[in-house]
Amino acid sequence: MSEMDKTIQGRTAVVTGAAGGIGAALAAELGARGMSVVVADIDGEGAKFVADKLTLDGVRALGVRVDVTDRESVQALRQAAYQEFGSVELLCNNAGVLLFGDIADSSIGDWRWLSAVNIEGMLNCLHAFLPDMRERTGWRHVMNTASTHAFLADPGHTSLYSATKHAILGMTLGLRSELAADDIGVTVLCPGQAATRIMDSQRNRPAAFGRKAPEPFGTGIIPMAIAPEEVARLAVEAVLRDAPMVFALPEHGYDMFRAQVEEMWRLADNALADRA
Template sequence: MDHLNGRTAVITGAASGIGAALAAELASHGMSVVVADIDADGAHHVAGELRARGLPAIGARVDVSDPESVQDLARRSYDEFGSVELLCNNAGVLLFGAIAESSLGDWRWLSSVNVEGMLNCLHAFLQRMRAQQGWRHVMNTASTHAFLPDPRHTALYSATKHAIVGLSLGLRAELAPEGIGVTVLCPGQVATRILDSQRNRSEAFGERASEPFGTGVVPMAIEPGQVARDAVEGVLRDAPIVFSLPEHGREEFRAQVEELWRLTGTALGDHVEA
C-alpha cells in the first residue's frame, strides 16, 4: 500500500458506479482523489461524502470527449494536489443496436467518450506524469465485451472496448522503460447505471438509440465495490489485465473466450474441435 498512501488519483466517470467505488477504495488507502464526471453535482456529492469521512477529495466536472475540458481537469488536479500518480480512465457509455440499424451518431458518441475520451486524458496527464519520479500508474476501464465473439447487439460498444484493450497493452509496452505501469480493467456485469448512459448524451450526436433493457441498475451483477477492490489489487501488482465479474457468469465468459480461441484455431487450420 506504500504505492498509494499520500499520493493522488484522478478518476473519470466517478459520480457513480465503478468510478465512485474506485474513489472510495483509493481514498481508504490514503490517496487524495479527484472525482471527475460530466455530472458535476454527482461528482461533488461523492467528493463531499469522502471529505465528511476525513478523506482528501475534490469534485470536478469534466467532459472527457472535449480535449480542453480534460486539460482544465489536469491543471486543476495538479494545482490542488501537486502531482498525480494514478490516472483512472473510467468514463464510459453504452448503447444497444444492430450495426446496420445504428446511426453514425451512435458510433460517434460511443467512440468520443470511450476511446477519444481516454486518449484526451492520456494526452492531458501523461506529459505531466512523465516529469514526475517514483511510482506512477494508468488504469483504463474496458469490459469483458472486448473478448466476446458474439456481442449480441453491442457490437459498437464492444468495438470501443476492443480499442481500449489494444491501446492499453500498447501503452503498457511504451511506458514500461519509464517505470509507469498500465492496467486494463475488464468488468463483466456490474450493478451500475450504465444502461442509462444516454442521460448524458448530447443532442449533437442525434436521436437516442432504443433502450431495450430499460434504464435501471444492471441486474444479477457484481457490486461496484468488489470491482474497485479487484482493480486496486491488480494495479498494485502491475497486472496487464484485470477481470472482475460475478461468480455465476464466470463459466459462461470462459466458454465464450474459448469459442473465440476455437475460431482462431480454425482460421489457422488447426481444426480445433468444438
C-alpha cells in the same frame, strides 16, 4: 495498512466517470487506502457529492465536472488537480457509455458518441496527464476501463460498444509496453455485469450526436451483478501488483465468460487450420 497500500499513501488519483458506479467505488477504495482523489464526471453535481462524502470520511477529495470528449475540459481537469494536490500519480480512465443495437440499425451518431467518450475521451486524458507523469519519478500508474466485451466473439446487440472496448484493450496493452521504459505501470480493467447505471448512459448523451438509440433492456441498474465496490477492490489490488489485466464479474458468470473466450479461440484455431 498493507505494505502495498503504503506505495500509494499520500499520492493523488484522478478518476473519470466517478459520480457513480465503478468510478465512485474506485474513488472510495483509493481514498480508503490513503490517496487523495479527484472525482471527475460530466455530472458535476454528482462528482461534487461523491467528493464531499469522501471528505467527510477523512479523504482529501475534489469534485470536478469534466467532459472527456472535450480536450479543453480535460485540460481544465488537469489544472484543477495540480492546483489542489500538486501532482497526479494514478490516472483511472473509467468514463464510458453503452448503447444497444445492431450495426445496420445504428446511426453514425451512435458510433461517434460511443467512440468519442470511450476511446477519444481516454486519449484526451492520456494526452493531458502523461507528459508530467513521464517527467516524474517514483510510483506512477494508468488504469483504463475496458470490459469483458473486449473478448467476446459474439457481442450480441452491442457490436459498436464492444468495438470501442476492443480498442481500449489494444491501446492499453500497447501503452503498457510504451511506458515500461518510464517505469509507469498500466492496467486494463475488464468488468462484466456490474451493478451500475450504464444502461442509462444516454441520460448524458448530447443532442449533437443525434437521436437516442433504443433501450430494449430499460435503464435500471444491471441485475444479478457484481457490486461496484468489489470491482474497485479487485481493480486497485491489480494496480498495486502492476497486473496487465484484471477481470471483475459475478461468480455465476465465470463459466459463460470462459465459454465465450473459448469461442474466440475456436474461431482462430479454425482459421489457422484452414491454412494448413
